[in-house]
Amino acid sequence: MPTLRSTVDVTAETYRRNREAQLAAVAALEEQLDLARAGGGARYAERHHKRGRLLVRERLELLLDRDSPFLELSALAAWGTEFTVGASILTGVGVVSGVECVIIAHDPTVRGGAMNPYTLKKTLRALEIARANRLPVINMVESGGADLPTQSELFVHAGKIFHDLTELSAAGVPTIALVFGNSTAGGAYVPGMCDYAVLVDGQAKVFLGGPPLVKMATGEESDDEELGGADMHSRVSGLSDHFATDELDCLRIGRQIVAELDWRKLGPGPSLPADPPLYDPDELLGIASADFRVPVDPHEVLARVVDGSRFGEYKPRYGTSLVTGWASIHGFPVGVLANARGVLFSEEAKKASEFILLANQTGTPLVFLQNTTGYMVGKAYEQGGIIKDGAKMINAVTNSKVPHVTLNIGASFGAGNYGMSGRAYDPRFMFAWANAKLAVMGAQQLAGVLSIVGRQSAESAGREFDTEADERRRAQIEAQIERESHAFFVSARLYDDGVIDPRDTRAVLGISLSAAHSQLVEGRRGFGVFRM
CATH class of the missing domain: 3.90.226.10 (2-enoyl-CoA Hydratase; Chain A, domain 1)
Incomplete structure (x- = not known):
């Protein structure tokens, strides 16, 4: 096969200007990715650690194979909105016990891991990637459920999460839930719908209704552990397949489950030399x-x-x-x-x-x-x-x-x-x-098209065309399209x-x-x- 020959002049003015612009764009990207990595911020991360719990990216690092790559997905979800960049969830493709898996992990430092409309979109996209590419799914669960002020944008479509989990299972694609904390209300169905569920002792809380709701609905007095603790679900309800003594044990069991899947790719492996490009x-x-x-x-x-x-x-x-x-x-x-x-x-x-x-x-x-x-x-x-x-x-x-x-x-x-x-x-x-x-x-083209249409409309109606107003509209539209593109x-x-x-x-x-x-x-x- 022919080899490409580069003619790029790295000393040229155009090259220098391009590089400066790209470095600025990459720096802006890194700034936003840092916000996503920070989750709820230092205050909430410290509080989480004081509770004896790992942060979501610490859990991820221990779950993945040592020094293996991780392709993070939708890291900028919710950028520019009222919600935290990253949408309180971490998704991506990583290698666990030698198997490429889709990881879906709640970040409990962001509003307790609550799901907002962008969290939902991000979760559904990760599940779609798992389905299309036949990748096992590992859910790392710790979420307070839906962000209630936005429930009207969540409730109906959120059922698709459970639909997709069961569809994956029916297609023979394994689904695993590692439950580190709250998994309440509709979220309780995540471990319920997964093929494998691992619950952490003293931390996992999996129930449709917590003690206050049960008290209001039935008058019954109960506590978290009786309703949804790891011990109860492991000994009584049978929801839990594995009882984990702590978070490290949960991650170990999760890796063991994947190792025991005997998973095989259906597509061919690399078949050509994977030598690096000749150019930097x-x-x-x-x-x-x-x-x-x-x-x-x-x-x-x-x-x-x-x-x-x-x-x-x-x-x-x-x-x-x-x-x-x-x-x-x-x-x-x-x-x-x-x-x-x-x-x-x-x-x-x-x-x-x-x-x-x-x-x-x-x-x-x-x-x-x-x-x-x-x-x-x-x-x-x-x-x-x-x-x-x-x-x-x-x-x-x-x-x-x-x-x-x-x-x-x-x-x-x-x-x-x-x-x-x-x-x-x-x-x-x-x-x-x-x-x-x-x-x-492009922004200029779109604004120009609307300007022409406006001028033609004025002419056909016999109205005088307001040039100053048109210039203001053009500027507003250009700014809008620049922002939205x-x-x-x-x-x-x-x-x-x-x-x-x-x-x-x-x-x-x-x-x-x-x-x-x-x-x-x-x-x-x-x-x-x-x-x-």
């Missing part, structure tokens, strides 16, 4: 454009991401605004579709459709590198069939059965987001660089699985591909490759 991933900071309107050469990105910087390009002289070809990442063969100059023309759409069909013929996962402003518009292109050609590409993406992993490296606007396997098209994983933007179109805003709403430092791209894609291979990896059958 740190240089991605200067390659990523500070301005989404300035193209990024995908070859330079791939040269710092794929194994050995090897890339077999497909149709390099046709539809050159989209780069397609074959490579491997950490030994996993992949097909790559990467936007080169933003706009997708008919040639790019047809090239992509054919390439996706080829990948499905060989069962090769696809990696989409988004940096697109959408499909081309204009009279010549409409007459040339851009709609039907774009529809072919979207059709191919929709019906592709190989795993997709999508990364937004610049911009993802309009129907280009759909054609490049955006969230609505169920990629197994989807991430964004810290400078990326996502919207129906920001990577943090997008990730906060779970439209992707996380914002990442560009330098971590290879590792994030590698973990995602490895997780996807826990499920069957096969392409769609029933049609051959057709020419367009």
Whole structure:
């Protein structure tokens, strides 16, 4: 396979400006991630420790295999809202006793681990990742239940958690609950729905109604231990499968359960040399454009991401605004579709459709590198069939059965987001660089369109067009779209699985591909490759 040759000039002014902009974006990202890691803050962490309990990330560290990677998901959930960044829960993919698992862990230092609307979205996305990729689920439970002031946004949809847990079990995907503290009301069904439940002595409290509610409902006097303690559930109700003497014992038992699953991946393992790229991933900071309107050469990105910087390009002289070809990442063969100059023309759409069909013929996962402003518009292109050609590409993406992993490296606007396997098209994983933007179109373009529409409306109604008011509206709309297309805003709403430092791209894609291979990896059958 040919080796990519980089022509990046690290001394160039453009490279320097890009790097400065990316470092600022990454610094802002780290600041927000630090808030997520801090949970409820030092005061509540200290109080938790004084109760003899581990923090959620301390539990995670002891659960995972030593020195193994952990791919945190949706870390910016709830960013920019009234809720704490991270949404009072930690989710991700990690290795436990040699098995890749989805971890869902409450952070009790944030409002007692209570679930808010973003917690719910984050939990459901983690369960969807477990289902799609056939990954065992480990719930680390310590939650006071629903955030009652937002119950109207939670109650109906929260039942999906229990639905998904039982669906996973029915599909033969193990689910485990490690209960460290409160698991009350509807939350009591988490250990109830899981295949395995481990309860910590003196800490676990699993009941539908606590002592005050029982007193009010029945007049009965009881305490926490009688209603839902680990000893009672281990000896009397049978809800608990394992009685843990303390948190360390609970984590040990959890690792033992996973070790005894005899779990096997259904997809193939890495089959190609996983040698590192020839070029320094740190240089991605200067390659990523500070301005989404300035193209990024995908070859330079791939040269710092794929194994050995090897890339077999497909149709390099046709539809050159989209780069397609074959490579491997950490030994996993992949097909790559990467936007080169933003706009997708008919040639790019047809090239992509054919390439996706080829990948499905060989069962090769696809990696989409988004940096697109959408499909081309204009009279010549409409007459040339851009709609039907774009529809072919979207059709191919929709019906592709190989795993997709999508990364937004610049911009993802309009129907280009759909054609490049955006969230609505169920990629197994989807991430964004810290400078990326996502919207129906760019802020200036959107404001300009609304201005034109307003002017035309005034003319048709015979009204004088208020230019000053239009300028104010344009400025407001541009500011709104800039805010709403920001990577943090997008990730906060779970439209992707996380914002990442560009330098971590290879590792994030590698973990995602490895997780996807826990499920069957096969392409769609029933049609051959057709020419367009």
